Amino acid sequence: MTTLAAHSGQLTLRGLRALLRQPFYVAITLIQPMIWLLLFGQLFRRVVDLPGFGGATYITYLAPGVVVMTALFASGWSGMGFIQDMERGVMDRLLVSPVRRGAMMIGSLAYQAAVTVIQSLIILIVGRLMGARYPGGLLGLLVVVLCAVLVSAAFASFSNALALLLRTPEALIGVANFIVLPLTFLSSTMIAADLAPSWIRAVARLNPVDWAVVAGRSALSASPDWNLVSSRIALLTACALAMGWLATRAFRTYQRSV
Amino acid sequence: MPVFPIVPAFPIEAIDLVKRYGDVTALDGMSLAVEAGTVFGLLGPNGAGKTTTVKILTTLTRPDSGAAHVAGVDVLRRPDAVRRAIGCVAQKSGADPEATGRENLMLQGRLHDLPGRALRARCAELLDRFDLGDAADRLVRTYSGGMRRKLDVALGLVHRPSVLFLDEPTTGLDPQARAELWAEIGRLTAGEGLTVLLTTHYLEEADRLASRLAIVDRGRVVVTGSPEELKASLRGDAITVELATEPPGSAVANALSGVAGLGAVDVDGRTVRARAESGAAALPAVLAALEGAGVAAGSATVARPSLDDVYLRHTGRAFHADTEELVG
Numbered sequence: 001m002t003t004l005a006a007h008s009g010q011l012t013l014r015g016l017r018a019l020l021r022q023p024f025y026v027a028i029t030l031i032q033p034m035i036w037l038l039l040f041g042q043l044f045r046r047v048v049d050l051p052g053f054g055g056a057t058y059i060t061y062l063a064p065g066v067v068v069m070t071a072l073f074a075s076g077w078s079g080m081g082f083i084q085d086m087e088r089g090v091m092d093r094l095l096v097s098p099v100r101r102g103a104m105m106i107g108s109l110a111y112q113a114a115v116t117v118i119q120s121l122i123i124l125i126v127g128r129l130m131g132a133r134y135p136g137g138l139l140g141l142l143v144v145v146l147c148a149v150l151v152s153a154a155f156a157s158f159s160n161a162l163a164l165l166l167r168t169p170e171a172l173i174g175v176a177n178f179i180v181l182p183l184t185f186l187s188s189t190m191i192a193a194d195l196a197p198s199w200i201r202a203v204a205r206l207n208p209v210d211w212a213v214v215a216g217r218s219a220l221s222a223s224p225d226w227n228l229v230s231s232r233i234a235l236l237t238a239c240a241l242a243m244g245w246l247a248t249r250a251f252r253t254y255q256r257s258v
Numbered sequence: 259m260p261v262f263p264i265v266p267a268f269p270i271e272a273i274d275l276v277k278r279y280g281d282v283t284a285l286d287g288m289s290l291a292v293e294a295g296t297v298f299g300l301l302g303p304n305g306a307g308k309t310t311t312v313k314i315l316t317t318l319t320r321p322d323s324g325a326a327h328v329a330g331v332d333v334l335r336r337p338d339a340v341r342r343a344i345g346c347v348a349q350k351s352g353a354d355p356e357a358t359g360r361e362n363l364m365l366q367g368r369l370h371d372l373p374g375r376a377l378r379a380r381c382a383e384l385l386d387r388f389d390l391g392d393a394a395d396r397l398v399r400t401y402s403g404g405m406r407r408k409l410d411v412a413l414g415l416v417h418r419p420s421v422l423f424l425d426e427p428t429t430g431l432d433p434q435a436r437a438e439l440w441a442e443i444g445r446l447t448a449g450e451g452l453t454v455l456l457t458t459h460y461l462e463e464a465d466r467l468a469s470r471l472a473i474v475d476r477g478r479v480v481v482t483g484s485p486e487e488l489k490a491s492l493r494g495d496a497i498t499v500e501l502a503t504e505p506p507g508s509a510v511a512n513a514l515s516g517v518a519g520l521g522a523v524d525v526d527g528r529t530v531r532a533r534a535e536s537g538a539a540a541l542p543a544v545l546a547a548l549e550g551a552g553v554a555a556g557s558a559t560v561a562r563p564s565l566d567d568v569y570l571r572h573t574g575r576a577f578h579a580d581t582e583e584l585v586g
Contacts, residue, residue: 003371006368006371007368007369010365010368010369011365014354014357014361014365017357017361018354018356018357021356021397085354088350088351088352088354088355089348089350089351089352089353090352090353090354092318092348092350092352093346093348093352093353093366093413094369095317095318096316096317096318096341096344096346097341097366097369097370098338098341098342098369098370098371099369255318255319255320256319256320257279257319258313258318258319
């Protein structure tokens with residue numbers, strides 16, 4: 001267990017070190033989330049005049065949604081790291097070293113989680129500057145970040161599994177794009193659930209992105225529904241664990257084909 | 259821990275490995291055994307099954323059938339124990355280009371659970387030994403091909419493995435970098451008692467580094483021996499005659515059948531190869547016979563047997579022609 005943690009930590013550090021060496025990429029990583037917030041915040045500003053938003057400003061409504069959406073978008077690309085490692089021979093070197101496959105997976109997920117935490121904080125701070133209010137306080141903010149990390153773990157696992165199974169960047173990009181945008185729109189990320197058609201509401205109830213957005217938004221509100229929050233966090237945790245386990249199994253398929 | 263009924267006698271042993279990728283049979287009954295403390299060369303063209311053999315022995319992938327032991331451990335049953343005992347330098351560089359040489363070595367050592375202080379000393383020692391000291395803290399993507407390859411070998415050695423796999427270690431290197439790496443590999447078995455499995459498609463490399471060789475063709479070993487034994491088994495010199503024009507049908511074979519002491523005549527386009535106990539003595543008779551048959555010779559050479567000839571003899575194809583065909 002300690003070996004697993006130590007190896008995972010080493011692989012996480014490897015990713016973060018490589019990230020910090022690319023200032024341009026760091027800049028994109030930091031600026032991108034703000035763009036979403038500014039863009040959607042402006043575009044849909046008047047949408048709160050419609051019923052269903054509970055009287056808050058749109059930026060207050062939107063901020064937790066953008067946190068989750070950004071975690072989703074970033075983690076969808078996670079598998080590119082694996083593909084790069086395959087192309088560079090790093091993957092095969094790691095696979096014939098004593099490192100556990102679980103550690104390779106956790107290392108990648110922890111790296112994504114670190115990026116997600118930083119991006120989430122930026123969005124929440126910029127959102128506050130744009131006028132968003134977080135009456136749920138520190139606890140509410142922690143819940144939002146936790147939900148974002150869980151979404152990131154689930155979808156980074158999914159992306160890593162795709163990388164191990166498909167093994168080409170083109171295929172991974174195709175599938176990631178196919179999945180990520182619909183998941184965002186089939187949720188209450190940008191529009192109150194009451195305004196969406198009933199079939200979208202039905203699908204959203206099964207959508208982990210919606211679980212995270214609903215839990216985060218509730219936790220940030222003046223009167224959080226803790227039953228809702230804890231049940232959604234439980235679902236997200238189960239989803240992340242299941243995806244992580246399946247993705248780790250995908251190493252076997254990869255190794256059969258090399 | 260399982261009890262082995264028979265203690266494997268060899269640090270590397272493969273028994274009748276078969277591996278298919280779809281319709282392609284990569285290994286078709288590959289067997290080999292490597293003695294402790296020696297460099298064993300697997301020699302063959304690309305596509306012969308050398309890399310697949312290494313992938314199975316290093317636990318990267320599994321065979322469809324067959325068995326293998328490395329460092330006394332069953333490769334299929336206990337891959338984790340094998341991974342702790344081996345170092346592996348794959349055909350494709352495995353170093354992370356976005357990290358420095360030292361960071362690559364440190365990570366590899368940590369994954370082998372080497373303690374910090376000892377690991378730092380080991381990394382410094384290896385960087386020094388492979389002449390990478392000045393480049394240690396530069397990103398690997400700035401390294402030349404030769405430096406990168408040396409780092410690959412260092413990565414394979416960080417944890418002082420007892421068995422080292424080198425899969426085409428010098429492919430793509432310039433002659434000077436190749437010579438440097440050869441010198442380092444030569445020192446490995448001499449100084450540290452390592453057992454090394456080396457794959458190569460350079461005859462010169464096999465001849466120079468390996469104390470025993472297996473020639474691999476189409477997924478199996480066709481002949482094994484020391485380079486000297488293999489060359490000696492051919493008995494006699496190689497005579498090569500380049501003809502001025504392509505000879506008609508069996509004209510050459512008919513003409514040369516009358517030359518005393520000449521064996522193993524092989525015609526490949528305009529190239530005629532034959533063996534003779536003494537090449538210098540047989541050459542005039544060969545040229546005279548060809549001229550008598552109306553086949554004009556352009557040039558002729560006599561050479562002591564080389565591994566090239568061994569390869570030709572056991573696979574029926576000239577080594578380089580074969581390699582180029584498969585590479586191209």
